[in-house]
Amino acid sequence: MTLANYLDTTQFAITLYDDEIGQATRASAGIISPWVSKRRNKKWYQLAKDGAAFFPKLVSDFQLDESIYTRCGTLILRQETQLEALYDFAQTRKEEAPEMGNITLLSKEETSLELPLLKETPALKISGGGRLDGKAYLARLQQLAIDKGLSIVKERATLTKKGSDWVVTTATHSDTFDLAIITAGPSLKPILGPLGYHVDIRPQKGQLLEFQTPFLESEQWPVVMLDGEADLIPFQQGKILIGATHENEALWDLRPTKEAFEQLWHHSQSFLKKTEEFLTSPYQYRIGTRAYTSDFAPFFGSPSEDDTLFVASGLGSSGLTVGPFIGYLLAQRLNTNAWSVEAYQKPISNYLKKVE
Ligand SMILES: Cc1cc2nc3c(=O)[nH]c(=O)nc-3n(C[C@H](O)[C@H](O)[C@H](O)COP(=O)(O)OP(=O)(O)OC[C@H]3O[C@@H](n4cnc5c(N)ncnc54)[C@H](O)[C@@H]3O)c2cc1C
Structure with a gap:
């Protein structure tokens, strides 16, 4: 297109x-x-x-x-011990990529201010990240x-x-x-x-979960790359995505699965507070086939x-x-x-x- x-x-x-x-x-x-x-x-x-x-x-x-x-910015969550090395690496990458914007190490309180749904955890912020x-x-x-x-x-x-x-x-x-x-x-x-x-x-199946939540301020929030398999992507008017799976065996299959929900939902528990407000909202699957x-x-x-x-x-x-x-x-x-x-x-x- x-x-x-x-x-x-x-x-x-x-x-x-x-x-x-x-x-x-x-x-x-x-x-x-x-x-x-x-x-x-x-x-x-x-x-x-x-x-x-x-x-x-x-x-x-x-x-x-x-x-x-x-250009909402990206938060990257890692173990505290890994964040400084990641900060140094990001600074070297910025020499060739000024569009990364400001690179900042955030305390756990600062991370919560950036995105109040997150449990208190330190993070690296790259202001030039987008969605x-x-x-x-x-x-x-x-x-x-x-x-x-x-x-x-x-x-x-x-x-x-x-x-x-x-x-x-x-x-x-x-x-x-x-x-x-x-x-x-x-x-x-x-x-x-x-x-x-x-x-x-080869084809690879990807599933993610889309929640309609009451957090209307979500459009101001950054996207979050979590420490593990899932990411959190807030969109406008309370729409929030959690994803995605990488399913090599499922090939061209496009059916939503309980296993994908459990994997993504289970993983999100470790970094989200207020998860009960997600669960009471209707959610949908988004499913596509990647090419590798x-x-x-x-x-x-x-x-x-x-x-x-x-x-x-x-x-x-x-x-x-x-x-x-x-x-x-x-x-x-x-x-x-x-x-x-x-x-x-x-x-x-x-x-x-x-x-x-
Ligand atoms: C769940 C998920 C999450 C992702 N998240 C990210 C992300 O956060 N960041 C990122 O950079 N990328 C992400 N990606 C990857 C990205 O979406 C894809 O790599 C990219 O969109 C592929 O674009 P494409 O145009 O090559 O293929 P597609 O968007 O798949 O388009 C190919 C089109 O060709 C059509 N087609 C195929 N064969 C025929 C035919 N014979 N006749 C007519 N039409 C045909 C298909 O129906 C399809 O509509 C994600 C992908 C998935 C599935």
């Missing part, structure tokens, strides 16, 4: 196909705060850092209001795409090649194109497999020599952070031929190869 909105409509007539089944973006929690990740992949970090730094441009280009994206509501972002970009005259077909599609043309077929359409761009998450594999490509991608490569890194670009096929996938658990930037980079490549992405990824042939 980001890519489609950045493409130059004086050069391209664009049709978007998306059946929205298992869509990770709509389900996602929305933390934009990659800087103190423990991941060692330097190319991934460069992509995630530049993806986070891209948000001011994204906000201005698509006029995203605060209900969609806000993106994936569902609201998609709704905004869909409206912009319609305003730009793009066609949107919400149906399952298959891709075939006829001569030099790409043919997209759905239950009600069969359309021919010069260029095909596949950003189908883990479905890249079943889409490109029949065309002779080996794709290094073997080295957990995203890939994007063209695997074909004639440059008529482009892909982006493998965005994993940081796709809201890197996805909009990847969409922008691909659009630049198609609009102006500008392309300099070696710093961000290994060669695309590491993930996608023609086998016949």
